[in-house]
Amino acid sequence: MxxxxxxxxxxxxxxxxxxxxxxxxxxxxxxxxxxxxxxxxxxxxxxxxxxxxxxxxxxxxxxxxxxxxxxxxSGGKLYPKKDEKRTEAEVLEALCDGVMDCLLSIVYERRFRGEENAYQPWIDKQWAKVVKSLDHLEKNLPKTGKKLHGGHFALAAMIGYLDLRFNGQWAEGRPELASWPDIFAKKFYHYAEMKAAA
Ligand SMILES: N[C@@H](CCC(=O)N[C@@H](CS)C(=O)NCC(=O)O)C(=O)O
Structure with a gap:
């Protein structure tokens, strides 16, 4: 594949x-x-x-x-089996994917219209969603128990993208979220290697 x-x-x-x-x-x-x-x-x-x-x-x-x-x-290894836990994982993934949608929308606005023509109210609207979502995650950081699930991978991908394109603009005041990749890296052993290759 x-x-x-x-x-x-x-x-x-x-x-x-x-x-x-x-x-x-x-x-x-x-x-x-x-x-x-x-x-x-x-x-x-x-x-x-x-x-x-x-x-x-x-x-x-x-x-x-x-x-x-x-x-x-994988025989059901990526999402929790229990209904409520599965829903929790899926909603976390939806939130992180949604943040990525907003971030991408900002990046595309600047890239395709050009910095000088980018429509600032649109950028602000998208960024406000990002801020609200990151604040929510900071206060409700998902549990990272024994098993990683789809929501955790979405969260790691979202933080990776924030670091890549919005470095210095999101981590301040959000210590829990900013240090979460250290917890993730302890469970996903290939994280450092994949990050370095990106
Ligand atoms: N909802 C889609 C979003 C995919 C997406 O927007 N990918 C971006 C790259 S990160 C892309 O292909 N952009 C090119 C385009 O929109 O034409 C998913 O979850 O896969």
């Missing part, structure tokens, strides 16, 4: 980390969405990454569908 990804893509990072944690081997194919290569657009009409490509089977997108596929493939 291969995954179309880019090193900076947080949704891709979430899936790649989860697959690695579960021991599911994926061939990673670096993909530039800006050039819209046929391998991407033929497999995902939205032209977005990540996309999981399987031999002789339909491609899988988006990242949430890939995570649920990885969960089934």
């Amino acid at each position: 291969k995954i179309l990804y880019s090193p900076a893509s947080p949704y891709s990072a979430k899936c790649r980390m989860a697959a690695r944690h579960l021991g599911i081997e994926l061939t990673e194919v670096k993909t530039d969405t800006n050039t819209a290569p046929a391998e991407l657009t033929d497999n995902n009409p939205l032209g977005k990454i990540p996309v999981l490509i399987r031999d002789g089977e339909a491609p899988i997108y988006d990242s949430v569908a890939i995570m649920h596929f990885l969960d089934r493939k």
Whole structure:
């Protein structure tokens, strides 16, 4: 199986980390969405990454569908079995993915319109959602028990993207959240190596 990804893509990072944690081997194919290569657009009409490509089977997108596929493939190791715990993990993933949506929207606004033409009220609106969500996470940091789940991988991917594109703009005043990757790294042994390669 291969995954179309880019090193900076947080949704891709979430899936790649989860697959690695579960021991599911994926061939990673670096993909530039800006050039819209046929391998991407033929497999995902939205032209977005990540996309999981399987031999002789339909491609899988988006990242949430890939995570649920990885969960089934691993015999249910990626999400908790108990209903309420599973819902908790899924909502954490939704929140972190939602923050990534806001951050990406800001990055794209600046990139495609140009810094000088970027529409500041839109950026502010997206950033306000990020602030509210990060404050919520700071006060309600998820438990990181024995087993990691999909929500944890989403949280790690979100923090990775904040560090990459919004370094120096989010960690101050949020010590719990800022130091959470240290807890995560103790349970996901490939974290440092994957971060360094990104
Ligand atoms: N909801 C999607 C979001 C995927 C997404 O927006 N990926 C970005 C890269 S991080 C992308 O492909 N952007 C290119 C585009 O929107 O054309 C998911 O969870 O996979």
